[in-house]
Amino acid sequence: MWSNSELAKRLHIQWPIIQAGMAGGTTTPELVAAVSQAGGLGTLGAAYMNAEQIRAAIRAIREQTDKPFGVNLFIPEPFDAHQKVAESVSRVMNEVRSQLDIPLDPDVASFTEPFEKQMAIVLEERVPVFSFTFGMLDQAWMKKLKEQGVTVIGTATTVREAVALEESGVDMLTAQGSEAGGHRGSFLPDAPSNMIGTMALVPQIVDRVNIPVIAAGGIMDGRGIAAAFALGAQAVQLGTVFLTCTESGAHSLHKRAVLEASDESVVITRAFSGKAARGVSNHFMKLLAPLEKELPSYPVQNALTRDIRAAASKQQKSEYLSMWAGQAASLAKACTAKELIQRLVDETEQVRRRL
Amino acid sequence: MWSNSELAKRLHIQWPIIQAGMAGGTTTPELVAAVSQAGGLGTLGAAYMNAEQIRAAIRAIREQTDKPFGVNLFIPEPFDAHQKVAESVSRVMNEVRSQLDIPLDPDVASFTEPFEKQMAIVLEERVPVFSFTFGMLDQAWMKKLKEQGVTVIGTATTVREAVALEESGVDMLTAQGSEAGGHRGSFLPDAPSNMIGTMALVPQIVDRVNIPVIAAGGIMDGRGIAAAFALGAQAVQLGTVFLTCTESGAHSLHKRAVLEASDESVVITRAFSGKAARGVSNHFMKLLAPLEKELPSYPVQNALTRDIRAAASKQQKSEYLSMWAGQAASLAKACTAKELIQRLVDETEQVRRRL
Numbered sequence: 118m119w120s121n122s123e124l125a126k127r128l129h130i131q132w133p134i135i136q137a138g139m140a141g142g143t144t145t146p147e148l149v150a151a152v153s154q155a156g157g158l159g160t161l162g163a164a165y166m167n168a169e170q171i172r173a174a175i176r177a178i179r180e181q182t183d184k185p186f187g188v189n190l191f192i193p194e195p196f197d198a199h200q201k202v203a204e205s206v207s208r209v210m211n212e213v214r215s216q217l218d219i220p221l222d223p224d225v226a227s228f229t230e231p232f233e234k235q236m237a238i239v240l241e242e243r244v245p246v247f248s249f250t251f252g253m254l255d256q257a258w259m260k261k262l263k264e265q266g267v268t269v270i271g272t273a274t275t276v277r278e279a280v281a282l283e284e285s286g287v288d289m290l291t292a293q294g295s296e297a298g299g300h301r302g303s304f305l306p307d308a309p310s311n312m313i314g315t316m317a318l319v320p321q322i323v324d325r326v327n328i329p330v331i332a333a334g335g336i337m338d339g340r341g342i343a344a345a346f347a348l349g350a351q352a353v354q355l356g357t358v359f360l361t362c363t364e365s366g367a368h369s370l371h372k373r374a375v376l377e378a379s380d381e382s383v384v385i386t387r388a389f390s391g392k393a394a395r396g397v398s399n400h401f402m403k404l405l406a407p408l409e410k411e412l413p414s415y416p417v418q419n420a421l422t423r424d425i426r427a428a429a430s431k432q433q434k435s436e437y438l439s440m441w442a443g444q445a446a447s448l449a450k451a452c453t454a455k456e457l458i459q460r461l462v463d464e465t466e467q468v469r470r471r472l
Numbered sequence: 473m474w475s476n477s478e479l480a481k482r483l484h485i486q487w488p489i490i491q492a493g494m495a496g497g498t499t500t501p502e503l504v505a506a507v508s509q510a511g512g513l514g515t516l517g518a519a520y521m522n523a524e525q526i527r528a529a530i531r532a533i534r535e536q537t538d539k540p541f542g543v544n545l546f547i548p549e550p551f552d553a554h555q556k557v558a559e560s561v562s563r564v565m566n567e568v569r570s571q572l573d574i575p576l577d578p579d580v581a582s583f584t585e586p587f588e589k590q591m592a593i594v595l596e597e598r599v600p601v602f603s604f605t606f607g608m609l610d611q612a613w614m615k616k617l618k619e620q621g622v623t624v625i626g627t628a629t630t631v632r633e634a635v636a637l638e639e640s641g642v643d644m645l646t647a648q649g650s651e652a653g654g655h656r657g658s659f660l661p662d663a664p665s666n667m668i669g670t671m672a673l674v675p676q677i678v679d680r681v682n683i684p685v686i687a688a689g690g691i692m693d694g695r696g697i698a699a700a701f702a703l704g705a706q707a708v709q710l711g712t713v714f715l716t717c718t719e720s721g722a723h724s725l726h727k728r729a730v731l732e733a734s735d736e737s738v739v740i741t742r743a744f745s746g747k748a749a750r751g752v753s754n755h756f757m758k759l760l761a762p763l764e765k766e767l768p769s770y771p772v773q774n775a776l777t778r779d780i781r782a783a784a785s786k787q788q789k790s791e792y793l794s795m796w797a798g799q800a801a802s803l804a805k806a807c808t809a810k811e812l813i814q815r816l817v818d819e820t821e822q823v824r825r826r827l
Contacts, residue, residue, distance in 0.1 A: 119827055276735050276802075295650065296669035308736040309753045310799075314651035314669030316699060317690030317799035321735050324803070335672030344671060344699035347823050380631050380676050381663040398665075444665075444672035447631075448679070468702050472474055472824045 119343065119465065124289060124329040124351035128246060128268060129185050131156030132462055134342065135291075135331060136454075137356030138189025138248055139299055139441065140164035146174050148364040150181035151454035156462075159454075160187035160248060168234040175242045185245040187270070192252030192304070193232045196417060203411035209404050210421065213437060217428040228420045240265060248272070250293075250302040251392075253285050270331065272302035274311050279322040279330075281305065291354050292322045294334025298357045298383070298443035300394040312385075316348070323349035337448035339464020343472070346465075355461075357443040362454045370435040374399075378446035389426070389439040391418030397446070400436035401425070474698065474820065479644060479684040479706035483601060483623060484540050486511030487817055489697065490646075490686060491809075492711030493544025493603055494654060494796065495519035501529050503719040505536035506809035511817075514809075515542035515603060523589040530597045540600035542625070547607030547659070548587045551772060558766035564759050565776065568792060572783040583775045595620060603627070605648075605657040606747075608640050625686070627657035629666050634677040634685075636660065646709050647677045649689025653712045653738070653798035655749040667740075671703065678704035692803035694819020698827070701820075710816075712798040717809045725790040729754075733801035744781070744794040746773030752801070755791035756780070 125133040136152040138144060138160035149159030161178065163171045171188070178186055211221045236258055239247055247262055248270035254262075262269050263286070271282035272291045282290050293302045294315025303311045315334040323330050332345035333354040345353045360367045360375050367375075374397040384398045388405035392415035396402070405412065412418050422439075429437035442449075452460070480488040491507040493499060493515035504514030516533065518526045526543070533541055566576045591613055594602055602617055603625035609617075617624050618641070626637035627646045637645050648657045649670025658666045670689040678685050687700035688709040700708045715722045715730050722730075729752040739753045743760035747770035751757070760767065767773050777794075784792035797804075807815070 294669055294671060295667070296672040310736050310739045312650075312667070313735050313799050314649055314671065314690050316649060316670040316696060317651040317692075318735065320693065320695050321800060321802055335669050337672075338675065340675050340703045341671060343702035343827060346827055347698035347702055348695045380668050380673065381665050384665045444668050445676060447676055469827045472698060472701055472827060 119346040119469065122329070122351040124331070128158055130158050132458065133352035134158070134458060134461055135187070135352055135354040136160055136359045137333065137354050138162035138187060139356050139360070140191070142366040143360060145364055145366040146177035146181065148359065148362060148366070148454055149186050150178045151364050152359070152458065153184035153186045154182040155455045155458035157458050158185060158187055158246065160189050160246070163188050163235060164191040165230065166235070167230045168238045171235060171238045172242060175238070175244060187246035187248050188239050188244045189248045189250065190232065190235055190239070192249050192254060193229060194252060194415070196228065196414060198228055198417065200413055200417060202413055202421065203408070206405070206408050206411050206413070209408065210425065213401065213404065213425055217425065217432060217434070217437065219424055219428045223424050225420045228416045246270065248291070250300065252304040253281060259286050273322065274301060274303040274318070275305065275308060275313060276321050276325050277308070278303070278305050279326050283326045283328050287328065289329040289331060290326070291331040291333050292319050292350070294318050294332070296335030296444040297333050298395050298446065299441040300390065300392055315345070319345065319348040319350055335443055335445045337445040339461055339466070339468050341445070342461060342465040343468035357446050358449055358457065359454065360442065361449045361451050362457055363452070364454050368430055368438060370433060370438060371440040372451070374435060374440045375442045375446045375449050376451065378442055380444060380447060383442050383444050383446050387412050387418070389419065389422050391415040394441060395443060397440040397442050399438070399440065474701040474824065477684070477706040479686070483513055485513050487813065488707035489513070489813060489816055490542070490707055490709040491515055491714045492688065492709050493517035493542060494711050494715070495546070497721040498715060500719055500721040501532035501536065503714065503717060503721070503809055504541050505533045506719050507714070507813065508539035508541045509537040510810045510813035512813050513540060513542055513601065515544050515601070518543050518590060519546040520585065521590070522585045523593045526590060526593045527597060530593070530599060542601035542603050543594050543599045544603045544605065545587065545590055545594070547604050547609060548584060549607060549770070551583065551769060553583055553772070555768055555772060557768055557776065558763070561760070561763050561766050561768070564763065565780065568756065568759065568780055572780065572787060572789065572792065574779055574783045578779050580775045583771045601625065603646070605655065607659040608636060614641050628677060629656060629658040629673070630660065630663060630668060631676050631680050632663070633658070633660050634681050638681045638683050642683065644684040644686060645681070646686040646688050647674050647705070649673045649687070651690030651799040652688050653750050653801065654796040655745065655747055670700070674700065674703040674705055690798055690800045692800045694816055694821070694823050696800070697816060697820045698823035712801050713804055713812065714809065715797065716804045716806050717812055718807070719809050723785055723793060725788060725793060726795040727806070729790060729795045730797045730801045730804050731806065733797055735799060735802060738797050738799050738801050742767050742773070744774065744777050746770040749796060750798060752795040752797050754793070754795065
């Protein structure tokens, strides 16, 4: 039966429902702990946090639950910190800064938090589950995690990526369909297409790997959960539906935008970070859309928009916020994480009986 | 239970499995009849056929089965038959014609078969089910079809399109997810995004309309069928999986390309018809990819590539064939339509019991 998957037993969770490790402050310790306490797997989206912040968050989670939880990080990729930003891009970004009344052409102190320091905390704090996206984990880290008995989860957007991750030794993997909100986890180049829908991606990956597959992308309720299990997944990962939880740290304007989204208003953009990500369409995305090809790549553009996103957040201006969301955002509801998990479980049972 | 849906009863079919009305010779009377005879709903993809060809095909179907079947047409859209084709596009197309050793700059006798004449046959022959894509059906035709008791099915790629189709009086509608092979059915403009995955599209449409919804896009086996029913669909429509049936009229190179496809090799292109469609990536698509924005719109580009596709077919050159396929094409198998329907039903039952 769906709730009784090998994966659920291995993770010691009651329901094979994973709350995605969304970066950027959404996954508060309160949200992570509430999800795990309710029988799912909460995940701290720690990619933009420094070592001390990660440690503090992990400890805050543990104060609120003794259930298993995960930590998610971004695999670093080589980048040119000194790349020249196209004048057209700088001009538009400075126009936005003028609108927000913040300094033009700010210095960028750092582009990413050091991955080694983030990983050191994951190991020191002995987190039960470690998940990652944007690439493959170095074998040295993989070995250390395995020695500690940490369950390691990678993210694939194609069959090739899934096979590569399995070969690298991950214990399970998330199949991220094109419907998913936030950043695309794609990391293998030279493919004509990597925007593969969940319905097509999950069974093709399930057929090619021997490790458990977690379905992600467009899943918002019991219908999506039952569908993912029908496709052969052993668990589901949901992000958008947790954004509007009481415990979520998402900006109130972000929560409102998700609750008011339509299927057509949620689009892919590189405007905020230089990496393709899906979110509610807004003015900033539209401003940079014509310059899509001139944008610096991740993490440079991400660092360059940091001041804009921070000011927009403070000034309550949704037109300049990154409001990540998946293609089924319109199905989101406002509730507590505990209520949400219970509803998801009840709905999935109803669908199961209806089939 | 899934097989016992209101839709199945209304269409008088044993299994709510619809074979998509793929245009271009794939849906031979033999394929359509075999699918219907096996308890599904076969559909004649008649969009590129003239009135007499449609009549002959319908009669051939009826000689092979007394079960219900459908006919699918494209809704005509206004176009400029005299639009000037960009010199860059003509040059590349003529280079292809040289490769194929066929006349350069051929005259185009007609752009589409007259819709009125096609519809007249649908009415005269009293087909049980009429489905359409690329737009809305004029109320005059809708009224005539309803008077004859024909079940009318429209195609939606967004919630807005689904609502518009329901208001127009269709009996049921197909929700075409972004995974689907062949032409996108999108017809309402001014949307930031209409590439919505099946997993996200189906439940959002089901929640907004009161007519039965048929799920399409990325469905290739019992896992996909059970998933679609979990999402709230009352039937599924599959195209790609029928392409490789013995009875399918698809070119043998097209069949082989589908059987050898991967999740990443199936991409969206406007190269063949001027309208976005998904197929196995090949040389012709790559040649025209840099000119995507300069291509004439449908049906002009479709008419302009007719000689190329015909010559490629005759000369067995897959690099210039349009080989439509969905994102889960790699799950296709070679078999008869009867074997396929039986396998789909058995697999769906297995998935149902597993959940």
